[in-house]
Amino acid sequence: MQAEQARTKAPRYAAICESFATDERIAALIEDPPRWDAPLRVMSALHYLVLAGRASWDDIDTALVEHADFLRRHIAQQGVQTNEVQRCWSLLPCFLEVAHRTGAAVFDVIELGSSAGLNLGWDSYRYEYAAGTWGPADATVAFTGEERRPVPAHLLTLAPVVRTRTGVDLNPIDLTTDHGIHLLKSFIWVGQDDRLARLDRAIGALRDNPPEMIAGDLADVLPVLLANRATDALTVVWQTAVLGYLPEQRRELVLQTLAEAGAVGPLAFISTSSANDGSHLYYGLTIQLWPSGERVQVAHADWHGAFIDWLPADQRTADDAVIAF
Ligand SMILES: C[S@@+](CC[C@H](N)C(=O)[O-])C[C@H]1O[C@@H](n2cnc3c(N)ncnc32)[C@H](O)[C@@H]1O
Known part of the structure; x- marks a missing residue:
C-alpha cells in the first residue's frame, strides 16, 4: 500500500518499501500484527539515521545490524510526525x-x-x-x-x-x-x-x-x-x-x-x-x-x-x- 502510493512520486522510497515488505529482518523490528502506519515508522527510523549522518541508503544492511536497538525503539515509540507545509x-x-x-x-x-x-x-x-x-x-x-x-x-x-x-x-x-x-x-x-x-x-x-x-x-x-x-x-x-x-x-x-x-x-x-x-x-x-x-x-x-x-x-x-x- 505504502509502496503503491509512493511509486510515482518517490520511486526509490517505493522500491525500498517494496523490498521491506518481504524482509524478515524488518518484520522482526515491528509489532505483530503490524499497524497500518508501520512502513512509515520503519522508513522514518532509517531516514533519521541517514539525516544524522549515522547511516546511508546505499548500505541499509549495515544500518539494520549496527542500529537495531535504535530502529526498534524509534519504530515502537515514535508516532508519525510530518508537517507538510505545501x-x-x-x-x-x-x-x-x-x-x-x-x-x-x-x-x-x-x-x-x-x-x-x-x-x-x-x-x-x-x-x-x-x-x-x-x-x-x-x-x-x-x-x-x-x-x-x-x-x-x-x-x-x-x-x-x-x-x-x-x-x-x-x-x-x-x-x-x-x-x-x-x-x-x-x-x-x-x-x-x-x-x-x-x-x-x-x-x-x-x-x-x-x-x-x-x-x-x-x-x-x-x-x-x-x-x-x-x-x-x-x-x-x-x-x-x-x-x-x-x-x-x-x-x-x-x-x-x-x-x-x-x-x-x-x-x-x-x-x-x-x-x-x-x-x-x-x-x-x-x-x-x-x-x-x-x-x-x-x-x-x-x-x-x-x-x-x-x-x-x-x-x-x-x-x-x-x-x-
Ligand atoms: C501526519 S502528521 C500531520 C501534521 C500536520 N497536520 C500536517 O498536515 O502537516 C499527524 C500529527 O497529528 C498528531 N496527533 C496524532 N494524534 C493526536 C492526538 N490525539 N492529539 C493531538 N495530536 C495528535 C501527531 O503528533 C502528528 O504531529
Whole structure:
C-alpha cells in the first residue's frame, strides 16, 4: 500500500518499501500484527539515521545490524510526525471559501495535530494559482501547484485577518533543535528533495514568528479551546492528516465536540477527508459550517498538496462518512 502510493512520486522510497515488505529482518523490528502506519515508522527510523549522518541508503544492511536497538525503539515509540507545509497551497482556498461563505473578516484559528506548527503561518506565505496570487510578495515561502480545475478568482480577492493562532499536538516538534529538524525531515519520502528544501525555508520563517503550541490530546484540548472562544471573530478549526490516526471513538468525540460548539455559536471546520468520488489516491477537502452544520466537499487534493481539483457545485456532496483522514 505504502509502496503503491509512493511509486510515482518517490520511486526509490517505493522500491525500498517494496523490498521491506518481504524482509524478515524488518518484520522482526515491528509489532505483530503490524499497524497500518508501520512502513512509515520503519522508513522514518532509517531516514533519521541517514539525516544524522549515522547511516546511508546505499548500505541499509549495515544500518539494520549496527542500529537495531535504535530502529526498534524509534519504530515502537515514535508516532508519525510530518508537517507538510505545501498542504497550505490546497488549504488556502478552503480558508477563503470559509471567508466567502460566512463573510468573516477576522479568524481565530486552531489547528488540530499541528506537529511543528508550520501550517499555522499559512497567511504569511505566498501562493500562486492560475487565477492570481495571494499573500505577501516578499514571503520566503512560496507555493504553486497543479490545478486540475482552477481555484476561483473571486476567492483570491478575499483577505481574512488571522488574529490568533493555536496549535494542539500530542508531541509538538521543537524546531530549535537538530533532533526536532531531523525528526520532522525523517518522515519525508526519500528522494523528495523539493519537499526537504521547502521545509528548510518554512523552518526559517517559523523561527522568526513561532505560534502558540499546546502539548496534549486534541480530543481533550479542543472542548476547552472552543468553550473559551471569542465571539467577535470566527473560530476556524482545521486538521490535515490527523483524525485518521485517532481511534474511532476519539474521532467521533472530536466531531461531536465541534457540533456541540457549533450549536452555541458560529464555527468553521476544514478537514482532509476521503474523496467523495471513492478514490483512494487523494484526499477530499471538506468544510463544515455552523450554525447550519452544512458540510460540503469543495475540492480533491493531493496527499501533500501538490495538486488541487476545485469541485463544481454539482460534485460537492459530503456525506457523514467522509471526514476520516
Ligand atoms: C501526519 S502528521 C500531520 C501534521 C500536520 N497536520 C500536517 O498536515 O502537516 C499527524 C500529527 O497529528 C498528531 N496527533 C496524532 N494524534 C493526536 C492526538 N490525539 N492529539 C493531538 N495530536 C495528535 C501527531 O503528533 C502528528 O504531529
